[in-house]
Amino acid sequence: MQKNKSEKYHNILNSAGAVFAEFGFYKATISQIATRAGVADGTLYLYFKNKEDILYQFISFKTNVVFKEMRAAVESGTTAEEKLRQLIQCHLREFQNDKNMAIIFQSEVRYLRDIESQIKDISKMYLDLLSEIIEQGQIEGSIRQDLFVGLVKRFILGAVEGVISTWVSADGRYDLVSMADPLVDLYLDGVRGE
Amino acid sequence: MQKNKSEKYHNILNSAGAVFAEFGFYKATISQIATRAGVADGTLYLYFKNKEDILYQFISFKTNVVFKEMRAAVESGTTAEEKLRQLIQCHLREFQNDKNMAIIFQSEVRYLRDIESQIKDISKMYLDLLSEIIEQGQIEGSIRQDLFVGLVKRFILGAVEGVISTWVSADGRYDLVSMADPLVDLYLDGVRGE
DNA sequence: TTTAATAATGAATCTTTATTCATTTTTAGC
């Protein structure tokens, strides 16, 4: 198994992403991935331990990339509200720009239940970003004090994921990023009338 | 294949639910399900077309039950706010009372992408319930007019699902239903301070 | 009790694929 992350490695990884996204992990076959990558079946085993490892590495790689972006986005804001807007915008942008990733994160991550790993911590990292933002907002006074923060975080992440999920179901036919501000407005002000 | 939904049919369905929830659809085996149900492998095929059909029927059955409950819950309220509270409470209660269902809805429904069916409409039915409530609220004046309803619905459902998902990850160790009111408060009033 | 229909069994079959590895091709240093 090669050690350096060569061009071929990433080529296979991307092909795998496309195939997993289209068929799901279990229905996807090694041959499909190999064919799409333009290599022989056996070649995959020079770069990956096994089929599961391909999924694992895909998710792991994407997670790293996306989190770097997200952290940068958060740091680009000053107030809690700015940071939140930047985060949600970044989240939607990254997923919009990589629909395979969006689909896989949505459908396959659940299958990694057993695999103890950094992967379990995808949401955790995200929720930690949110924690920081919420705490800052509470200090600033822009966010209420009387909140169950654990619930608020889940509330925010759940809603973004729901929006992404709908977008995926709609085959990515509309602009996802434009949902960011309306969504944050909902977080902040709720739906109550009068 | 039997036609009437006998006791054995439901026994198998429940066993399947437990096994699917524990191992996931693809890692679950027919033998595991049969053993847990206390019947022979072949017996499953007297009641179900194939393995996928078992999952399909499980989801289908649970969906019907839960939707009956949800509709009743909504109808038990008068104002939009009451209806929303009842719906979310019912949602959380039903999932709390049937963790296998919660896990399966969360992890496996995505796999039915290809299967065109009433199952695709799980969220749709739910979103329709929400539509009614939101529209009523807008007429009453308890919900703002200037909302993108499509987004609001997704926002609400996404957040509940997120909360359920966290509860499942935490192995169902706390009371899910008690999250209902705080959650609805978030929908209504948001997190903004002062 | 006999019998015919119905239900259940579980070992054998069949299919599908992930994985291996003996062989071939490519690469790069000389």
Place this chain on the structure above:
DNA sequence: GCTAAAAATGAATAAAGATTCATTATTAAA
């Protein structure tokens, strides 16, 4: 251009597990 190491190939292997079906057990009516 030669050669040894590295990389790639893809046919053969092996394992798993879904599904079938000939056989056995159960049921219920006469």
